[in-house]
Amino acid sequence: MSAPPRHAPHPYFIDTRADCLLIGTQTITEIAHEVGRTPFYVYSRAALGARVSELRQALPSSVHLHYAITANPMPELVRHMSGLVDGLDVASAGELRVALATDVPREHVSFAGPGKRDEELQAALAAGIAVNLESEQEMERLARMSAASGRRARVAVRVNPDFQLKSSGMKMGGGAQQFGVDAERVPQMLARLADLPLDFVGFHIYSGSQNLRADAIIEAQHKSIELGIALARHAPAPVRTLNIGGGFGIPYFPGETPLELAPIGARLREHLEPLSRALPQARVVIELGRYLVGEAGLYVCRVIERKISRGRVFLITDGGLHHHLAASGNFGQVLRKNYPVVVANKVRGAEREIASVVGPLCTPLDLLADQMDLAKAQAGDLIAVFQSGAYGLSASPTAFLGHPPPGERLI
Numbered sequence: 001m002s003a004p005p006r007h008a009p010h011p012y013f014i015d016t017r018a019d020c021l022l023i024g025t026q027t028i029t030e031i032a033h034e035v036g037r038t039p040f041y042v043y044s045r046a047a048l049g050a051r052v053s054e055l056r057q058a059l060p061s062s063v064h065l066h067y068a069i070t071a072n073p074m075p076e077l078v079r080h081m082s083g084l085v086d087g088l089d090v091a092s093a094g095e096l097r098v099a100l101a102t103d104v105p106r107e108h109v110s111f112a113g114p115g116k117r118d119e120e121l122q123a124a125l126a127a128g129i130a131v132n133l134e135s136e137q138e139m140e141r142l143a144r145m146s147a148a149s150g151r152r153a154r155v156a157v158r159v160n161p162d163f164q165l166k167s168s169g170m171k172m173g174g175g176a177q178q179f180g181v182d183a184e185r186v187p188q189m190l191a192r193l194a195d196l197p198l199d200f201v202g203f204h205i206y207s208g209s210q211n212l213r214a215d216a217i218i219e220a221q222h223k224s225i226e227l228g229i230a231l232a233r234h235a236p237a238p239v240r241t242l243n244i245g246g247g248f249g250i251p252y253f254p255g256e257t258p259l260e261l262a263p264i265g266a267r268l269r270e271h272l273e274p275l276s277r278a279l280p281q282a283r284v285v286i287e288l289g290r291y292l293v294g295e296a297g298l299y300v301c302r303v304i305e306r307k308i309s310r311g312r313v314f315l316i317t318d319g320g321l322h323h324h325l326a327a328s329g330n331f332g333q334v335l336r337k338n339y340p341v342v343v344a345n346k347v348r349g350a351e352r353e354i355a356s357v358v359g360p361l362c363t364p365l366d367l368l369a370d371q372m373d374l375a376k377a378q379a380g381d382l383i384a385v386f387q388s389g390a391y392g393l394s395a396s397p398t399a400f401l402g403h404p405p406p407g408e409r410l411i
């Protein structure tokens with residue numbers, strides 16, 4: 001018996017048939033035939049639905065769940081998600097177009113992100129969605145457009161809080177930030193907003209991403225609610241939306257464990273009571289990207305060649321960094337670690353070995369698995385990278401080296 005694979009746990013694709021990974025009732029080999037080529041991304045509707053159900057069970061029922069489509073903007077997937085969640089959050093006019101092609105009511109679509117171009121603000125104004133204002137200058141620009149069009153834009157103020165989401169993979173609040181308006185400046189901004197042709201709807205307090213610690217998320221949620229209540233005293237209209245951020249992470253690397261939802265739900269329930277007394281019209285929004293979709297997707301590529309160099313095994317595949325930058329370790333990792341990876345048509349395998357999975361690019365950065373315990377693979381075998389449903393294709397440099405783009409399937 002070989003050692004068990006040492007990689008992060010992945011909840012959804014654990015079944016096999018004839019040692020071949022199953023997605024629903026289909027093996028990866030069958031899916032590869034259907035797609036007609038490798039590499040490809042595949043996302044599972046069943047896994048997406050299961051994830052939303054787990055969240056709904058854990059969180060208070062009054063909490064609105066939004067999908068931040070930045071994590072995976074594939075239009076078919078966004079359409080599917082739009083039937084499961086309460087709203088969509090976008091970060092560009094391109095993402096806005098994808099959101100507007102779904103049935104999500106426009107009052108449940110919001111647009112965040114620094115440096116929104118005039119065309120983007122115009123698109124948001126015309127669509128009637130909420131703009132999360134990232135600065136006072138942005139507020140003034142949007143107000144001028146509102147005045148010129150005779151239509152009042154719906155706006156929330158994105159607040160840069162004076163606290164951080166501790167232990168986050170990415171911190172986006174606290175200290176000096178390009179995101180949002182520093183909390184201490186928000187009262188004077190709200191006083192100005194009251195004189196402008198804008199409809200104030202609430203606050204957006206987004207402090208970080210990729211967090212696996214329930215206690216850190218609980219603390220940030222609590223502080224966000226307190227901050228929302230405090231700032232509401234300066235608001236020109238009742239707070240109707242209090243977006244308390246998201247940041248729920250998924251395990252990617254060896255030693256990481258899944259986020260515990262139950263304590264987050266329990267504490268949020270307690271914190272919602274004082275909130276509903278202070279801000280009776282406010283609906284609380286949680287904005288999640290990778291937690292909703294990250295574990296519901298795989299990246300699949302094919303071994304072109306098995307090469308031995310000075311005793312080390314390299315599986316050279318038709319996929320790599322250009323399709324899946326994050327799995328190669330070049331999307332924000334300081335020390336490169338392996339995503340969960342298997343030989344998808346030989347999950348257990350008769351023989352195992354330590355091998356590295358690389359791509360066809362002429363750079364040593366093109367590495368999908370570094371010296372992992374894998375089934376012994378040959379040319380033609382399929383490699384699957386788990387945790388690939390978020391920040392995969394759309395976060396990768398597909399033009400780099402001129403290889404064809406991957407396929408993408410929602411099944």
Ligand SMILES: Cc1ncc(COP(=O)(O)O)c(C=O)c1O
Pocket residue numbers: 068070071089112172206209210246247248287288289290291390
């Ligand atoms: C404002 C905002 N919301 C949501 C997200 C999605 O984060 P995640 O996919 O980690 O949930 C991001 C990511 O950077 C963001 O900036």
